[in-house]
Amino acid sequence: MRNTVRWGLLSTANINRRVIPAIRASDRGELAAVASRSQARAQAYASQWQIPQAFGSYQSMLDSDAVDAVYISLPNHLHAEWSIRALRAGKHVLCEKPLTISLEEMDRMVRAAEETKLALAEAFMYRHHPQTRIVGEWVGSGRLGQITLVRSVFNFSIHDRSNVRLVPEWGGGSLWDVGVYPLSLAQFIMGEPPEWVVGDQWLGSSGVDEVFSGQLHYSGGRVAQITSSFYTPFYTYAEILGAAGRLALNRPFVGMDQERKLIFYPANGEPAEILVPDKELYLGEIEDMHAAILDGQPTYLTLAESRNHVRTALALYESAEQRQLVHLEG
Secondary structure: OOOOEEEEEEOOOOOHHHHHHHHHHOOOEEEEEEEOOOHHHHHHHHHHHOOOEEEOOHHHHHHOOOOOEEEEOOOHHHHHHHHHHHHHOOOEEEEEOOOOOOHHHHHHHHHHHHHHOOOEEEEOHHHHOHHHHHHHHHHHHOOOOOEEEEEEEEEOOOOOOOOHHHOHHHOOOHHHHHHHHHHHHHHHHHOOOOOEEEEEEEEOOOOOEEEEEEEEEOHHHOEEEEEEEOOOOOEEEEEEEEOOEEEEEOOOOOOOOOOOOEEEEEOOOOOEEOOOOOOOOOHHHHHHHHHHHHHOOOOOOOHHHHHHHHHHHHHHHHHHHHOOOEEOOO
16 A cells, blocks of 8 residues: 555645645645646756656646646636546545535535545645644644634735636635634634624625625624625734633734744733744644545545635625625425
């Protein structure tokens, strides 16, 4: 049996620059191939990043025996199609968030993973970082008391109007792109999807939500407030409020190697910084896939959680369009 995972990059998207070092830093992974829409582009990319094999189409890499798993970083509207194609071709799949943009596609992806018995996971890298794990442990152990509110934001500016994030037909929009981070954090902390949501959006000239805000209502009167934007400078923050105190994260989703701070503010007493072990941000999701592929472990981020990400985002969009609260359905 193979004791390493041979990875293929399905596309030459910019995010690959963060995943490539993580694959190479892992103990049980090797970067074997890259696929693009032309042989010339794939070969140039392979030369730039010193990748052994280059394929001039996505399908040709899937049809080959060069890789065991693929990392999919295509635009959102292509996630389901190529994840399913990869699974049917016998490849494990780590696909960028959001895993898909419709429940129908999500259910087809789940069926493909179940039928092929291969690993399929959503690439929410921050969920695997020690900081997020520590936050989960604090909440789960009750050290914050009853959680009442989760509040988080993820903003950055887009200046290039040709950016794929601004194409409505491709699953563009700030909620699908960066708002899903605060959304997934809320689900992680609350341990379930919300019962009902209220969303509000500002549509830019692109036709997608360039600013989105949402309020998510959970059982027991718990609330999460999320904000995302393509219209303001980079800013990310999160805080979890409980009866016994709150946790504040100045880098909850990205940039965890840049002045990261996790601070506990108790109900009584002085605030204290919680020490977080250093770890390369994208390494955890790669190691998690290796455990699933080589050891038969379930992926840390379950497909049920990913389905609830999609359900909640769709409900928020529906609420914003109808200008009324929306209850979540299956």
